[in-house]
Amino acid sequence: MDGRYFEDFRPGEVIDLGTYPELTESEIISFALQWDPQPFHVDPEAAKESIFGGLIASGWHTGAIAMRLLVDALLSKSHSQGSPGLDQIRFHRPVRAGDRLTGRYTVLEAEPSAKRPRLGKVMSRIELLNERGEAVLSIVSTGFFDRRPEPGA
Amino acid sequence: MDGRYFEDFRPGEVIDLGTYPELTESEIISFALQWDPQPFHVDPEAAKESIFGGLIASGWHTGAIAMRLLVDALLSKSHSQGSPGLDQIRFHRPVRAGDRLTGRYTVLEAEPSAKRPRLGKVMSRIELLNERGEAVLSIVSTGFFDRRPEPGA
Numbered sequence A, B: 001m002d003g004r005y006f007e008d009f010r011p012g013e014v015i016d017l018g019t020y021p022e023l024t025e026s027e028i029i030s031f032a033l034q035w036d037p038q039p040f041h042v043d044p045e046a047a048k049e050s051i052f053g054g055l056i057a058s059g060w061h062t063g064a065i066a067m068r069l070l071v072d073a074l075l076s077k078s079h080s081q082g083s084p085g086l087d088q089i090r091f092h093r094p095v096r097a098g099d100r101l102t103g104r105y106t107v108l109e110a111e112p113s114a115k116r117p118r119l120g121k122v123m124s125r126i127e128l129l130n131e132r133g134e135a136v137l138s139i140v141s142t143g144f145f146d147r148r149p150e151p152g153a
Helices: A025-035 A044-048 A059-073 B025-035 B044-049 B059-073
Strands: A014-019 A085-091 A102-112 A119-129 A135-146 B014-019 B085-091 B102-112 B119-129 B135-146
Touching (some): A014 A059, A025 A059, A025 B059, A059 A102, A059 B059, B059 B085, B059 B119, B059 B135
Antiparallel strands (some): A014 A102, A085 A135, A102 A119, A119 A135, B014 B102, B085 B135, B102 B119, B119 B135
16 A cells, blocks of 8 residues: 655644544443443433533543544554554543534654654644534644655665 | 542552453454554454554553543542543553553542632542553543532531
């Protein structure tokens, strides 16, 4: 396959990650029952008593949605080699049933890996916006990508 | 219910989060097919060609496991009111089929919320260790908890 190498990422570039299908209450509850069974994620009645005033998606669910958009729109078309970590994950606003989340990837920095000559490191900001254009999630992500092979190599 | 309030968290306290059942290849692939379908998470053959040399769990899967341990061992027995964000998520080592992950929660700081008098903010380090005692994941997490009601209030 062809696809993006490290050298194809330019600081300042913004990549549209597309939109995830409208989130349902049953998806929110189903994810949370498995991974984050707190009352405000799994029980609509109990959630009314929380500071959120109703059922909200687990932040891990929202993050997983961002990851899926990132893979479909970008990583699956790139020579991605994983990530050493994430920083500054912020849950800016609650995510609720009926929300439609759109992703955006902004390249912050790109530099060759000091330790692995085959790889380059790309720092990015990943954001999810709801259907009203409000940011619900942001992440500063570091990703490794293969460097473009020398011609004839 | 009784349970931990903000005032019950002391900096330096370490809480054992217990051990997640041994991870299977099919669980790793199933999670990744839904949320992070990169070759090194979903295709054991293709994974051999990656820098990981074999199938590894998605970092979002590992994080979700940490969250589940945290809820079962601590948050479900506390007056938890969610989280504004996470910092310094680090994937220290690959997680593979057969790994048994144990969680640990260390209280870093605890302070009343400046904005919400009903809540207190607890910063913690959450770690997952594999069956060889090696750290595979660490997270600096901020969580909100209800403050203990005044007697008679």
